[in-house]
Amino acid sequence: MAEIRVEALKKNFGEFTAVKDSNFTVADGEFFVMLGPSGCGKTTTLRMIAGLELPTSGRIFLGGEDVTFNRASHRDIAFVFQLFALYPHMNVRKNMGFPLVCQGMPRAEIRQRVEETARLLRIDHILDKPVSGLAGGDRQRVALGRAIVRRPMAFMMDEPLGTLDSEFRDLMVRELRELHNSIGATTVYVTHDQLEAMAMADKIAVMNHGVIEQFGHPQEIYDRPATMFVADFIGSPPMNFLTVAGGLAPGARDVGLKEARIEVPELREAAPAETLMLGLRPEHIRLDDAGPLRGEVFGTEYLGTTQIVTLNVDDTQLKARLAADVRLREGETVGLSLDTARLSLFDAASGRALASARDDAVHAPRTGTGG
Amino acid sequence: MSTTTAHSVVAPGRRTRFVAGLLVVIYALVTMVPLAWIFLTGFKTPPDSISYPPKVVFEPSLEGYVNLFTTRSRQTPEYMESLPPPQTWYEELVRSRHMVIAGPSKFGERFLNSVIIGFGSTFLSVFLGTLAAYAFSRFKVPLADDLLFFILSTRMMPPIAVAIPIFLMYRTVGLSDTHLGMIILYTAVNVSLSVWLLKGFVDEIPREYEEAALIDGYTRLQAFVKVVLPQMATGIAATAIFCLIFAWNEYAFALLLTSGTAQTAPPFIPTIIGEGGLDWPAIGAGVTLFLLPVLVFTILLRKHLLRGITFGAVRK
Ligand SMILES: Nc1ncnc2c1ncn2[C@@H]1O[C@H](COP(=O)(O)OP(=O)(O)OP(=O)(O)O)[C@@H](O)[C@H]1O
Ligand SMILES: [Mg+2]
Numbered sequence: 001m002a003e004i005r006v007e008a009l010k011k012n013f014g015e016f017t018a019v020k021d022s023n024f025t026v027a028d029g030e031f032f033v034m035l036g037p038s039g040c041g042k043t044t045t046l047r048m049i050a051g052l053e054l055p056t057s058g059r060i061f062l063g064g065e066d067v068t069f070n071r072a073s074h075r076d077i078a079f080v081f082q083l084f085a086l087y088p089h090m091n092v093r094k095n096m097g098f099p100l101v102c103q104g105m106p107r108a109e110i111r112q113r114v115e116e117t118a119r120l121l122r123i124d125h126i127l128d129k130p131v132s133g134l135a136g137g138d139r140q141r142v143a144l145g146r147a148i149v150r151r152p153m154a155f156m157m158d159e160p161l162g163t164l165d166s167e168f169r170d171l172m173v174r175e176l177r178e179l180h181n182s183i184g185a186t187t188v189y190v191t192h193d194q195l196e197a198m199a200m201a202d203k204i205a206v207m208n209h210g211v212i213e214q215f216g217h218p219q220e221i222y223d224r225p226a227t228m229f230v231a232d233f234i235g236s237p238p239m240n241f242l243t244v245a246g247g248l249a250p251g252a253r254d255v256g257l258k259e260a261r262i263e264v265p266e267l268r269e270a271a272p273a274e275t276l277m278l279g280l281r282p283e284h285i286r287l288d289d290a291g292p293l294r295g296e297v298f299g300t301e302y303l304g305t306t307q308i309v310t311l312n313v314d315d316t317q318l319k320a321r322l323a324a325d326v327r328l329r330e331g332e333t334v335g336l337s338l339d340t341a342r343l344s345l346f347d348a349a350s351g352r353a354l355a356s357a358r359d360d361a362v363h364a365p366r367t368g369t370g371g
Numbered sequence: 372m373s374t375t376t377a378h379s380v381v382a383p384g385r386r387t388r389f390v391a392g393l394l395v396v397i398y399a400l401v402t403m404v405p406l407a408w409i410f411l412t413g414f415k416t417p418p419d420s421i422s423y424p425p426k427v428v429f430e431p432s433l434e435g436y437v438n439l440f441t442t443r444s445r446q447t448p449e450y451m452e453s454l455p456p457p458q459t460w461y462e463e464l465v466r467s468r469h470m471v472i473a474g475p476s477k478f479g480e481r482f483l484n485s486v487i488i489g490f491g492s493t494f495l496s497v498f499l500g501t502l503a504a505y506a507f508s509r510f511k512v513p514l515a516d517d518l519l520f521f522i523l524s525t526r527m528m529p530p531i532a533v534a535i536p537i538f539l540m541y542r543t544v545g546l547s548d549t550h551l552g553m554i555i556l557y558t559a560v561n562v563s564l565s566v567w568l569l570k571g572f573v574d575e576i577p578r579e580y581e582e583a584a585l586i587d588g589y590t591r592l593q594a595f596v597k598v599v600l601p602q603m604a605t606g607i608a609a610t611a612i613f614c615l616i617f618a619w620n621e622y623a624f625a626l627l628l629t630s631g632t633a634q635t636a637p638p639f640i641p642t643i644i645g646e647g648g649l650d651w652p653a654i655g656a657g658v659t660l661f662l663l664p665v666l667v668f669t670i671l672l673r674k675h676l677l678r679g680i681t682f683g684a685v686r687k
Contacts, residue, residue: 051586052585052586071585072582072585072586073585073586073588073589073590075586077586078586078587079582079583079586081579081583083577083579085577085579085580085582085583087580087598087601088602089601089602098584099587099588102587102588102589102593103588146583150587
């Protein structure tokens, strides 16, 4: 068990920069998720922590020790690869025991450890099967088993659920989190699936083009996105953006739309004149005849308990999440009000969120049981 | 990685399958007939082997095999009379032709030379090829593409085109007519094939396998031996068969560079002389025996070969 600290980590492949100046700390026992679109440098970061790739510059600390230039075999980290990398010429038992054989552990002890781990993962019944015939979920568990059997200081997982179908993925998400809660090892988990990240993480780092755009608790990232990229990447449907009149001084409490003024959390810094954007999540929009906004219903998408309603407001399309029992006709004009305290303001030029009273809310970290 | 093999999307119809089957049978017949004829000749008597019209039905005899392994001398009837009765069936067979066995022939030695040189060079080619293929596939080798092209270019001319320089070179350094010389020569010819074939197979094995082993604490060499090598078995088997077939059957260099101690079977077999010309049954017997090792080797590795011969395309 160990803390992982990454300082000014950078990786170039020739001219191309895959990871730019990454800094973060994963506390001992934390489940840390790196989230971002394809090609943003998640795998590269993970491989550098594991020692499979040498950084161009920067440092990596594992349990306080500088391991930047240590070989992978000297880092005591376990890695679960996206394609599992189960050895096809060994059966499940041999695969799981393979890391222990390397440590020169006596055979009886290996046997006992492997069986213990297999029971934990509920794969003890397939121990003597070849890995080639296993179903996706079982392969996944064997790969996990091979990682945890060694009881390493930390786990690296590179999109371990990427190849599973969605039903199975949900199951594995729960199992993985439960497993983490029971063994409590520091984990770095890479995914491009925000639902996975939200469901499992203690902390999330959202990456884009080699840069960590935001680092924080899942709720913090959802409620107070630091950049427009994060706001857009997290949430389904993503955050809506409305262009609003800017040029505001610190302390401003409302922004101007074409025909209305909208109350917002009190600004803590000056807003730019040209490129101010209001960010609002679909669930921040309510039907309210007395509300300040007017929208025309464009379409609805029924989701069971809720529905996603597309509204035309000020030449912009907004998506609102409303209760499923509200009946709306296409073309109908409705009044809207917004959840003032939770609105975000962005400078579209830099993509950065402006400091405001929105940031005052405090979030409790996830408690042990997760969920 | 599924266990299913690749099929064409559209399964061939019955007519197509029939025609394809027929073509295969015809092709098999065309290639099998000469082999069958050699095999039969090995069991004929010398008169039967040169009779005209050729005999398809004949009384089988082991004379060819006896002649292959012995040298014999013709004796006067008086001398034959004076001999004690023959001890073995083959002595009897030889005496019925008014000859006695003078000693063993050179076939055994030549055959052993073929085994040493053939398998020796195959082992070396595959060993060097495996290491080189792994390095080319996994490491940043400076000028890798140029080196690979250079390796391939050694096969762009027929090897016999450099026979004279090699002959002179070998004579100068004393490699002529030595096992080592022939092993080096065949390895040099085969190693390019071996590197290229095996590189394809290593490329197909995801790096993650080794990386997983590295992270688990193994060294690069251990990861290679325990994780990569077993998965290369198919490729190694296929490559070994190709190398062996070349080294085993090679005739021109063997004729040119070997004459005594290191002579292999191919240049030796056609020189087996009987009374009044070539001893066709002995040649037939020699060729039949000569084919056996490659046949057995191929059958042993057949399981791998069938998958390997597609050059990794459906390795999964
Ligand atoms: N060995 C390499 N040589 C050159 N470029 C590389 C190498 N490895 C990765 N890259 C590039 O670096 C960028 C980041 O790659 P990385 O694999 O870290 O992305 P990722 O976030 O894991 O994406 P994905 O979700 O697709 O796995 C990509 O544009 C990739 O093409
Ligand atoms: Mg990746």
